[in-house]
Amino acid sequence: xxxxxxxxxxxxxxxxxxxxxxxxxxxxxxxxxxxxxxxxxxxxxxxxxxxxxxxxxxxxxxxxxxxxxxxxxxxxxxxxxxxxxxxxxxxxxxxxxxxxxxxxxxxxxxxxxxxxxxxxxxxxxxxxxxxxxxxxxxxxxxxxxxxxxxxxxxxxxxxxxxxxxxxxxxxxxxxxxxxxxxxxxxxxxxxxxxxxxxxxxxxxxxxxxxxxxxxxxxxxxxxxxxxxxxxxxxxxxxxxxxxxxxxxxxxxxxxxxxxxxxxxxxxxxxxxxxxxxxxxxxxxxxxxxxxxxxxxxxxxxxxxxxxxxxxxxxxxxxxxxxxxxxxxxxxxxxxxxxxxxxxxxxxxxxxxxxxxxxxxxxxxxxxxxxxxxxxxxxxxxxxxxxxxxxxxxxxxxxxxxxxxxxxxxxxxxxxxxxxxxxxxxxxxxxxxxxxxx
Amino acid sequence: xxxxxxxxxxxxxxxxxxxxxxxxxxxxxxxxxxxxxxxxxxxxxxxxxxxxxxxxxxxxxxxxxxxxxxxxxxxxxxxxxxxxxxxxxxxxxxxxxxxxxxxxxxxxxxxxxxxxxxxxxxxxxxxxxxxxxxxxxxxxxxxxxxxxxxxxxxxxxxxxxxxxxxxxxxxxxxxxxxxxxxxxxxxxxxxxxxxxxxxxxxxxxxxxxxxxxxxxxxxxxxxxxxxxxxxxxxxxxxxxxxxxxxxxxxxxxxxxxxxxxxxxxxxxxxxxxxxxxxxxxxxxxxxxxxxxxxxxxxxxxxxxxxxxxxxxxxxxxxxxxxxxxxxxxxxxxxxxxxxxxxxxxxxxxxxxxxxxxxxxxxxxxxxxxxxxxxxxxxxxxxxxxxxxxxxxxxxxxxxxxxxxxxxxxxxxxxxxxxxxxxxxxxxxxxxxxxxxx
Numbered sequence: 001x002x003x004x005x006x007x008x009x010x011x012x013x014x015x016x017x018x019x020x021x022x023x024x025x026x027x028x029x030x031x032x033x034x035x036x037x038x039x040x041x042x043x044x045x046x047x048x049x050x051x052x053x054x055x056x057x058x059x060x061x062x063x064x065x066x067x068x069x070x071x072x073x074x075x076x077x078x079x080x081x082x083x084x085x086x087x088x089x090x091x092x093x094x095x096x097x098x099x100x101x102x103x104x105x106x107x108x109x110x111x112x113x114x115x116x117x118x119x120x121x122x123x124x125x126x127x128x129x130x131x132x133x134x135x136x137x138x139x140x141x142x143x144x145x146x147x148x149x150x151x152x153x154x155x156x157x158x159x160x161x162x163x164x165x166x167x168x169x170x171x172x173x174x175x176x177x178x179x180x181x182x183x184x185x186x187x188x189x190x191x192x193x194x195x196x197x198x199x200x201x202x203x204x205x206x207x208x209x210x211x212x213x214x215x216x217x218x219x220x221x222x223x224x225x226x227x228x229x230x231x232x233x234x235x236x237x238x239x240x241x242x243x244x245x246x247x248x249x250x251x252x253x254x255x256x257x258x259x260x261x262x263x264x265x266x267x268x269x270x271x272x273x274x275x276x277x278x279x280x281x282x283x284x285x286x287x288x289x290x291x292x293x294x295x296x297x298x299x300x301x302x303x304x305x306x307x308x309x310x311x312x313x314x315x316x317x318x319x320x321x322x323x324x325x326x327x328x329x330x331x332x333x334x335x336x337x338x339x340x341x342x343x344x345x346x347x348x349x350x351x352x353x354x355x356x357x358x359x360x361x362x363x364x365x366x367x368x369x370x371x372x373x374x375x376x377x378x379x380x381x382x383x384x385x386x387x388x389x390x391x392x393x394x395x396x397x398x399x400x401x402x403x404x405x406x407x408x409x410x411x412x413x414x415x416x417x418x419x420x421x422x423x424x425x426x427x428x429x430x431x432x433x434x435x436x437x
Numbered sequence: 438x439x440x441x442x443x444x445x446x447x448x449x450x451x452x453x454x455x456x457x458x459x460x461x462x463x464x465x466x467x468x469x470x471x472x473x474x475x476x477x478x479x480x481x482x483x484x485x486x487x488x489x490x491x492x493x494x495x496x497x498x499x500x501x502x503x504x505x506x507x508x509x510x511x512x513x514x515x516x517x518x519x520x521x522x523x524x525x526x527x528x529x530x531x532x533x534x535x536x537x538x539x540x541x542x543x544x545x546x547x548x549x550x551x552x553x554x555x556x557x558x559x560x561x562x563x564x565x566x567x568x569x570x571x572x573x574x575x576x577x578x579x580x581x582x583x584x585x586x587x588x589x590x591x592x593x594x595x596x597x598x599x600x601x602x603x604x605x606x607x608x609x610x611x612x613x614x615x616x617x618x619x620x621x622x623x624x625x626x627x628x629x630x631x632x633x634x635x636x637x638x639x640x641x642x643x644x645x646x647x648x649x650x651x652x653x654x655x656x657x658x659x660x661x662x663x664x665x666x667x668x669x670x671x672x673x674x675x676x677x678x679x680x681x682x683x684x685x686x687x688x689x690x691x692x693x694x695x696x697x698x699x700x701x702x703x704x705x706x707x708x709x710x711x712x713x714x715x716x717x718x719x720x721x722x723x724x725x726x727x728x729x730x731x732x733x734x735x736x737x738x739x740x741x742x743x744x745x746x747x748x749x750x751x752x753x754x755x756x757x758x759x760x761x762x763x764x765x766x767x768x769x770x771x772x773x774x775x776x777x778x779x780x781x782x783x784x785x786x787x788x789x790x791x792x793x794x795x796x797x798x799x800x801x802x803x804x805x806x807x808x809x810x811x812x813x814x815x816x817x818x819x820x821x822x823x824x825x826x827x828x829x830x831x832x833x834x835x836x837x838x839x840x841x842x843x844x845x846x847x848x849x850x851x852x853x854x855x856x857x858x859x860x861x862x863x864x865x866x867x868x869x870x871x872x873x874x
Contacts, residue, residue, distance in 0.1 A: 075831030077827075325753070328515070
């Protein structure tokens with residue numbers, strides 16, 4: 001539907017500063033922004049106008065790393081580090097997703113929570129179960145979200161119910177990627193869990209599949225020191241963690257997301273820069289699992305692209321402003337320790353919108369040719385616009401999101417559960433936004 | 438009123454573990470717990486029983502450091518470090534509190550927000566203005582909260598509207614402490630802002646006043662490296678920051694709270710241990726102002742008592758579970774960097790309840806002789822009790838607090854605004870708990 005949205009827009013066309021566009025008419029043709037005008041051009045005066053006077057409109061949030069089955073375990077078991085937490089908490093939870101009816105119930109909660117929290121695009125790990133992960137893809141479409149969704153591959157280093165044979169893992173990945181559940185908004189992504197959970201044969205098969213079918217890739221890189229030691233043990237011929245993925249064609253040959261990147265060697269950084277790999281900073285998760293803190297500034301200086309991820313369930317919130325603030329806080333600690341220039345609010349906001357959005361195409365900015373993803377934010381009306389944004393990001397909550405658009409489509413119109421009464425999806429006693437389930 | 442509260446209680450009588458007391462009758466005589474019973478003793482069967490079946494009851498939260506006038510600036514100006522932030526953001530805001538009507542409006546919002554967030558006791562900095570700070574004291578009483586409230590002293594290093602003469606500062610502090618606004622629940626505390634804002638004559642006068650009147654003391658210690666340099670410049674004869682306070686009788690001669698303690702010298706630690714000074718860990722604030730991260734474990738090993746503080750407005754949340762989680766996260770980073778044993782959830786919860794509560798007397802635990810401060814928490818009913826607590830602390834919000842008690846008194850009964858309909862104080866579109874104002 002072609003339409004016009006009127007309101008006051010704030011975004012980060014570049015990472016170094018916010019741009020404020022007060023009282024503008026944004027003309028949207030289908031999914032895409034045709035232009036942003038101070039006065040409505042005659043040529044478009046026939047289009048319907050939705051006016052959000054007094055509200056602030058920002059790009060939708062992009063969550064570049066989260067584990068769908070772990071939604072139910074958010075906030076639990078945070079006394080572990082990565083490998084123990086996977087063994088004791090995560091794998092038993094993920095095993096439950098071999099049941100499709102269970103996945104249907106739990107994933108529909110997750111998808112509603114994502115929308116309620118203002119996430120409009122996400123890159124998501126499912127479980128090894130192709131059927132359940134396709135249910136997730138369908139629910140995302142029904143909710144009107146944009147996503148890359150991956151069936152997880154792991155043929156070693158996991159307990160039996162979550163262990164696949166190499167062959168099954170590859171076969172299931174092919175049929176998963178070919179499913180008609182996918183469309184222009186919800187797409188498949190190859191998802192080797194992480195190098196220690198995959199044999200060389202599986203990595204080779206997935207790398208071949210990525211190249212042959214032009215499929216993007218997501219995985220984990222250098223999150224935890226014990227994990228890195230495990231990679232050294234399992235892949236003794238490689239000089240760095242990233243080299244493993246790179247060798248098998250899974251590190252930038254097709255568009256690639258790598259989560260964490262907390263403990264990088266120089267060789268990893270070189271390969272990420274050369275391959276145009278997008279790193280996903282998950283600061284809440286890295287703090288919760290005592291993994292460490294990504295050194296963002298030196299990576300940005302090398303030209304590496306960085307987005308943000310909630311990484312639930314190791315992260316404990318889906319609300320991207322909390323991830324933005326945590327990214328700023330950890331960058332301040334890297335300033336304290338290493339003298340790295342801290343991240344500005346604009347830089348962290350950029351990572352959660354246009355920076356991460358780039359993985360989905362022209363997403364995360366209010367520019368001509370960009371897809372119209374937007375959140376209409378209410379509250380703090382008495383403050384100047386930049387203070388309103390600061391207050392929302394530091395102190396606000398999803399209950400302030402009055403409307404959501406993804407690729408030009410109003411979520412209230414797309415989804416019946418939103419249409420009834422959008423504000424009803426997060427009554428105070430349901431608190432979806434904080435991840436109760 | 439003597440009464441019985443029935444429900445399932447969770448608390449930390451010691452810092453090393455949670456104790457779970459399912460389906461107990463807690464007998465409360467006036468302010469104080471007479472006993473906690475699995476079956477109601479005949480002797481108390483005549484008392485009225487309030488049953489919270491299915492809910493979880495935890496001690497009220499203790500916020501040991503916050504700045505009342507800064508409530509309105511939460512989440513703003515976080516691109517500064519301490520001294521620039523004080524000059525550019527905080528002092529202009531605090532100057533507004535010379536107006537008593539302004540203080541009445543803003544402090545009544547703060548006091549409601551504290552209650553909504555589940556804080557039952559707090560140690561609070563006002564501004565230099567005695568009249569406005571006494572308004573705060575009255576509002577706290579009316580709301581039914583327990584508090585130490587301090588008129589701030591500063592006779593140097595501030596801009597003129599916030600600068601006092603030494604004599605006025607001392608005279609106002611005497612009349613402030615003698616005000617009939619105080620009672621057993623809301624008490625005065627001497628509050629030199631921090632050493633750099635006080636001349637030796639002022640510190641001497643306050644130290645004499647503390648000893649003569651048995652008044653407790655609160656201030657700031659070693660928050661930021663530039664601040665510490667300033668102390669060295671202004672007090673060249675002293676070997677450490679704490680020595681300045683100690684010399685003037687403001688470091689443990691009477692009960693003393695010192696906020697931050699991020700960059701301590703060995704001499705500071707010795708003096709804190711010897712003086713029984715309670716340190717207040719404010720991790721969110723320390724991250725936001727890039728101050729650093731307190732090394733909690735070595736201080737605990739020296740027997741130093743540590744409570745938690747929101748430190749709004751440098752902190753951006755009044756909700757103490759967020760401070761608990763931030764304390765755990767920063768301790769995990771100290772584990773990463775220095776090998777310090779991380780804080781368990783029980784240890785951080787203890788700091789926010791019984792640990793900090795000790796400054797108010799027997800507060801923060803469900804033991805015989807303890808004052809009954811409690812929060813009734815709803816939600817996550819399907820989980821085992823310890824998981825419910827974890828979920829609430831990591832993912833929950835103030836909207837889950839179904840009832841509040843301070844010193845045996847139900848806040849719903851105490852305050853008319855709560856009595857009408859307690860849940861109405863935090864409708865989703867007001868969001869008081871996240872600090873909108």
